[in-house]
Amino acid sequence: MAKVIRYVGRESHFTGKSLFEIAANLKSCKGRVVHRSRMKFDPNYKEKTYVTLEDVKPDLSKPNFKGGTVTGYRVHRGNISDKLVQINSGMKQDWHLVSKEDEEEFCKIDRVHKVNYNRPKIYQLPPTLAAKLKTIGTEKSQLTEVPFRFKNKKKTH
Numbered sequence: 001m002a003k004v005i006r007y008v009g010r011e012s013h014f015t016g017k018s019l020f021e022i023a024a025n026l027k028s029c030k031g032r033v034v035h036r037s038r039m040k041f042d043p044n045y046k047e048k049t050y051v052t053l054e055d056v057k058p059d060l061s062k063p064n065f066k067g068g069t070v071t072g073y074r075v076h077r078g079n080i081s082d083k084l085v086q087i088n089s090g091m092k093q094d095w096h097l098v099s100k101e102d103e104e105e106f107c108k109i110d111r112v113h114k115v116n117y118n119r120p121k122i123y124q125l126p127p128t129l130a131a132k133l134k135t136i137g138t139e140k141s142q143l144t145e146v147p148f149r150f151k152n153k154k155k156t157h
Contacts, residue, residue, distance in 0.1 A: 012093070019070050019090035022097050023056035030054055033098040033107060036089070047077035047113045050098070050106070051087055066091050078112035 015037050023029045035050040051072040058068035070090040074081045098106045125133075 014092055014094040016094050016096045018066065018093055019053075019056060019087065019095050020058040020066070020068055022095055023053070023058065023070075026097075029056050032100075033103050034095050035098065035106075036092075036094045037096055045077060047111045048106075048109060049076050051075070052107075054084060056090075075107075075109070078109050080109070 019034065022034060026032065030053060032053050033050055034053060035048075051074050053070065053072045055071045056068065057070075059066075062068075068090065070087040071084050072087055073083075074085050074087070
């Protein structure tokens with residue numbers, strides 16, 4: 001009698017290899033271009049996203065090339081980063097290597113994502129907070145609008 005194999009759980013949405021498996025098959029990974037299939041097929045990401053590898057150091061103590069450090073230059077949604085960054089998702093089975101013949105065409109940036117920083121100057125207080133302030137009876141009890149304050153974050157990449 002034949003055994004029936006029953007799978008439990010969801011199917012993986014990752015299609016590809018880890019960065020460490022890709023680097024193991026290359027003589028030199030410096031300057032090679034890789035991309036994640038998640039970014040390529042996601043309809044929200046129409047701009048190109050890829051990484052130009054600089055250095056891959058696999059952790060040989062872990063089985064099946066499942067760990068290590070990867071550094072490279074990231075292009076995210078058409079915005080080119082000139083800083084060397086560490087890629088933290090190298091162990092995910094979602095990476096694809098771009099062939100050397102197609103690298104030049106693949107790396108052409110035709111569209112860049114622009115971030116809109118139009119923020120409101122003031123915002124309305126939630127009704128329950130406004131009611132609570134009225135019951136306290138302070139000088140802030142008549143407020144219905146509050147100025148919006150933002151802290152400038154330092155860019156890390």
